[in-house]
Amino acid sequence: MAVFTPVSLEDVTQWITQFPLGKALGLQGISSGIENSNFFLTTERGEYVLTIFENLSFEQLPFYLKLMRHLAGHGVLVPDPVANDKGELVTTLQGKPASIVSKLEGRSQMAPQPVHCAAVGAMLARMHIAGLDYPLHQPNLRGLDWWHETTPQVLPYIPEDKAQLLKSEVHYQETFAACEHYKQLQTGPVHADLFRNNVMFVGEKLTGFFDFYFAGCDTWLFDVAVTVNDWCIDLETGVLDAARVRAMLDAYHAVRPFTDAEAHAWQTMLRAGALRFWLSRLYDYYMPREAEMLTPHDPTHFERILRERIATPAPGLF
Structure with missing residues (x-):
């Protein structure tokens, strides 16, 4: 991700002594x-992988890092957070929260075929089931409340047709989220x-999901929709x-069968997944933050998907 907080190998040398990792030998943004x-x-x-968190607080971060540990304990392939000598998963580096997690093998599959999509679908279903007994709760911080808060901020920057x-x-x-069908969706x-770019493969073998720092509690169907909107498109x-x-x-269905309520909501959730990323990319494009290495995403990609x-109904869940 973008480097907002510069860190050198010298900066890390003393800091890393609190972790059971030996000496730091190399660091690359x-x-x-x-x-x-x-x-x-x-x-x-x-x-x-060393992460310095630019937006998330010390209070919020245990949800994400402990979720990764919980999922790993249930056989879901995710990075393993490293605790320091006090058992802490989050510490301070350059005045900000920081963590270290294991690096997954392989590389991202940027031209996925059906075999890759099937592997992602099965693991995503396993992840959802594994999270059922996770004790911590945090809402999706980029959900409906954030959409309401952010929309007025980006409207002055975009043409009338996009604003409409x-x-x-x-x-x-908002209307759908208030209806009975939405309330029946599994969460x-x-x-x-x-x-x-958040999944690793070695050949056709999936080796892990990573970058859980947008995770939260939401409908499982929204998660499926977000994933389909990236993995399964031209x-x-x-x-x-x-x-x-x-x-x-x-x-996915073979591991965790979809419900009738989810089938009813499927087309709407695909639109919700597209909206969420169109809005966040509009926000990042028109109100960027300073960073040493920053490549803002093109908002029109998800406008086009939305x-x-x-306009076009998607294949049904089953």
Whole structure:
């Protein structure tokens, strides 16, 4: 992700002595993304990822890090947070909260085929089931309340046709969230950002989900919709690829069957997933923060996906 807080190997040398990782041997900033400062960290014990959190507080972070530990304990492939000599998963570096997690093997699959989508769908279902007994609760911080708060901030920057689409879709989602069908949807911890670049593969073998720092408690179906909207589309048009959609949904359904209420809500949740990322990209594009390495995402990508989801029904859940 973008490096907002510069850190050198010298800065880390003394700080890392509190962890059972040996000496720090190398540190490299990671340029993708726009939320936290991330670094590949090489130590005498292996390869890790160091994150300095730019927005999340010390009070919020245990939800994410303990969730990763909980999921790992249930067989879900995720990075393992490293505790310091006091048992803490979050400590202070450069005056900000920081953590270290294990680095997953492999690389992101940026041109997924149905076999990759099936692996993601099955693991996502396992993740949802594993989260059922997770004791901590935190809402999705980029959910409906955030949409209401953020929409007025971006409206002055966008043309009237985009503004009308944004306002009407927020209203549509607000109305649906108040209906009985929505209340019947299964909920629990969700990743909420499971894009291609947040999953690792070695060949066709999935080796892990990572970057849980948008996780929260929401409907499982929203998580599926966000994932489908990235893994199963033509990137140029936003049009869904039926074979990849079917592979992901069938693999998920085989592990955790979809419900009738979810089938009813599916088209709406796909629109919700597109809206969430269109709005966040509008916000990041027009109100960027300073960073050493920053590549803001193009908001029109998810505007295009939202318009496509409104215009064209997607393949059903089953």
